Amino acid sequence: MLFTKEMKSKLLQNINSPEDLRLLSEDQLPLVAKELRDFIIDIISVKEGHLGASLGVIELTIALHYVFDTPNDLLVWDVGHQAYGHKILTGRRDNFHTNRQLGGISGFPKRSESHYDTFGVGHSSTSISAALGMAIASNLKGDFEKQHIAVIGDASIASGMAFEGLNHAGVTDANLLVILNDNAIGIDPSVGALKKYLTAVKEGKNPRQNNMIKSLNFDYSGPIDGHDIFAVIKELKRLQKIKGPKFLHIITTKGKGLKQAEEDQVKYHAPGKFDASTGEIHKKIEENLPPKYQDVFGLTVLDLARKNEKIIGITPAMPSGSSLNFMMNEFPARAFDVGIAEQHAVTLAAGMATQGMIVYCTIYSTFLQRAYDQVIHDVALQNLPVIFCLDRAGLVGEDGATHHGVFDIAYLRCIPNLIVYAPRNEIELQNILYTAQLGLQHPIAIRYPRGRGVIANWQTEHFSKYKKTEIGKSIEIKTGSNVAVLSNGTISNNISLAVAKITNPDNIAHYDFPFVKPLDENQLHSIFKTFKNIITIEDGVVKGGFGSAITEFAAAHNYTSKITVLGIPDEFIEHGTVTELQQYCKIDVKSLEILFSTY
Incomplete structure (x- = not known):
């Protein structure tokens, strides 16, 4: 395997589960943190991924798995950008280099991937509600010793759903610990009145008696330095013995351990390929390229x-x-x-x-x-x-x-x-x-x-040479004699490339329907009266999508042309490059070329 000898160090290479981590003395944990940070930097510099968030919670990640009995104690990460260290410590070190690649491990916590991933995430602000649900369920089952921990960032906790979870948790006796990872940034810098409040708390300007978390019936502690692993462990051990809803406020730096990532936290959220030793992002040749x-x-x-x-x-x-x-x-x-x-x-x-x-x-x-x-x-x-x-x-x-x-x-x-x-x-x-x-x-x-x-x-x-778009109108891109291909959106470009490669392009007519609603019904009547074979292609789900709209039109007007609907199948599509995933869905240029050649 590519990432082995030079990237595994003495301690990390022997940690295959949190049980191995707990065999170490506390004095060894700072070295584990350094090795874990270096391991992530080395791999993400080559394989790409979400860098800054995971670097910022290295000490917290180690402390959580060191203090709590995971996976028996349930740990929920909000969003999941920050869970790389968690994945590496929970048995996925040796295949971490497959992160976010087709057939590899997911970039986010995923229940089907590991029993340490207690809740699947990817969208923000769900962790408190999920962990509270787990805690209430544990109470109902009579398991009052189990710990339930939600780790949420200061950007995510400002979301309404997070407040809904806090509001409910405060009137329960659920054994819930909410850890606020406060680094003043999500993907972009955090905004709003809550950010200002948290800044005041960090700077000691907010009187403790006016603590809004305490007013919601949480046992509040902090803020503490989230990079002081000994302080974090000490506080987690104390909170472990307290029943009911608890809240720990820790201060971290996104991108901690890589100077450039600390200084430009937006760019290094997901920087692409970079030099692991210097942090310098490899420049992409972007001259004369089409715009994003x-x-x-x-x-x-x-x-x-x-x-x-x-x-x-x-x-x-x-x-x-x-x-x-x-x-x-x-x-x-x-x-x-x-x-x-x-x-x-x-x-x-x-x-x-x-x-x-x-x-x-x-x-x-x-x-x-x-x-x-x-x-x-x-x-x-x-x-x-x-x-x-x-x-x-x-x-x-x-x-x-x-x-x-x-x-x-x-x-x-x-x-x-x-x-x-x-x-x-x-x-x-x-x-x-x-x-x-x-x-x-x-x-x-x-x-x-x-x-x-x-x-x-x-x-x-073209810039500023605007033309008014006629609402509900389609476009005939290419005439043809045998089959009408109807597309919506940028997938149209795959169709044009595929038609250009076949030996019988005159058989294929191509119509672009940019408006899924309202549909160009006049054009559709003409198409169905002319063609016995119709193919719809979209980059959305086939159930209820653009193709479904076309079949509904045909049924409503008693047209009997054969309709083939292509798009995203009725399943959740996993991670991989867009090209790989289009190939899987059979809407890539090569798959369309093969299909069009049959007409």
């Missing part, structure tokens, strides 16, 4: 905002990931990072829309799932023209099942009043962003993928 879709969004909205003072931007804790930071930097009074609070983001946007503001609410597709009721009840039911910009739609790659944005077409197209659109390329994205602020009478969801587009010169030749 997130940058097309961010730069276009900024340009539109310069011309229209009613334009507002909202994101729940993803300013850099969504590129709303371009607008935030220039118009800080009109662009808002509301923290990890998707429900609030959607209803905040709805409130602004009632007052005539034009609101671009940018949320990763997988995270909009967390605000589904607000989309229906607060936006669509009132027919408020909020503009939802769904970044990371479709397969996202190595983050896997918790992060793929493959459900949005299915869960959005059933909502009355809501327009659902997916651009074929970055110019179409720019044009729909422009069109959306011209006075749409309905809310719209615009979905676009992670990664780069296909037009390298988009800014020099």
Whole structure:
């Protein structure tokens, strides 16, 4: 195996489970921490992954498994970005190099992977509720000695769900320990009044009698230095003997142990490949490449905002990931990072829309799932023209099942009043962003993928040359005689590449349907009257998605053409590169080439 001799040190190489860790003396644990940190840095520098969060909790991770009887005591990590050290200490050291790769271990805690992973995570702010549920269940079973620990960050604890869990836990006798890992940052710096409160606590400016956690009936302790492993162990041992809800506040530094990661915590959250010894990130050749879709969004909205003072931007804790930071930097009074609070983001946007503001609410597709009721009840039911910009739609790659944005077409197209659109390329994205602020009478969801587009010169030749998009219209990309291929979104590019490779391209007609709702029914009538074979292709789930909309249309109008629906199968797709996952779903260029060759 690639990572063995030079990367395993004397102590870590003999730790195959927390039981082995507990055989060591406390004096040996700082060396374990150093070895564990170096091990993570060495592998992530080559294999990539989430770096900073795991480096920040090395001492805490060791202390938790040293003090508590895991897995009998139940440990829940919030989000899971910070769980690499946990995975390495719980029997996955020798295959940690497969992290986030196809067939390898997951980048997040996963119940099917290890009995030490007590709860599957990937989205934030779930740990307190999950651990409380476990603690109440233990009480009901008569197991009053079992410990239940939730580790949550200061960005995640600001989410509504975390407060719901705290509110409930405070009126129970559940044996629950909530550990707040306070490093003042999630992916981007933490925001909001709670951050200011926690900062005041850390600086000793907040009187203990006004402690908000204590007021919720938690036994509060801290803040303590989360990198002082002896202090952490001492406090965990004390709390281990206290019954009921407890709260430990620890202070850590994200990226601890790698100078560059400590100094640039946003960039080193997931830095890509870098030099393990110097920390220098390997530069990627990005000249003359097509733009990232997130940058097309961010730069276009900024340009539109310069011309229209009613334009507002909202994101729940993803300013850099969504590129709303371009607008935030220039118009800080009109662009808002509301923290990890998707429900609030959607209803905040709805409130602004009632007052005539034009609101671009940018949320990763997988995270909009967390605000589904607000989309229906607060936006669509009132027919408020909020503009939802769904970044990371479709397969996202190595983050896997918790992060793929493959459900949005299915869960959005059933909502009355809501327009659902997916651009074929970055110019179409720019044009729909422009069109959306011209006075749409309905809310719209615009979905676009992670990664780069296909037009390298988009800014020099197309930027600000906006064209109005006609709502509900499809596009005939290519004529053909035998089979009609209907696509939605950027998967259209795979189809064009595949058709170009077959020997009988004249057999294939290709139509792009950017609007899943409303569908271009006039075009569909023409297609079904012309073709006996129809293939639909999308990068969303086939159950309830774009293809389902086409089959519903055919059934409603008694068309009998054979319809083949391609997309994401009815299962949760695991981690791997986007290309590997498209191959698995048979929507990659090669699979489509083989299919088209049969017609």
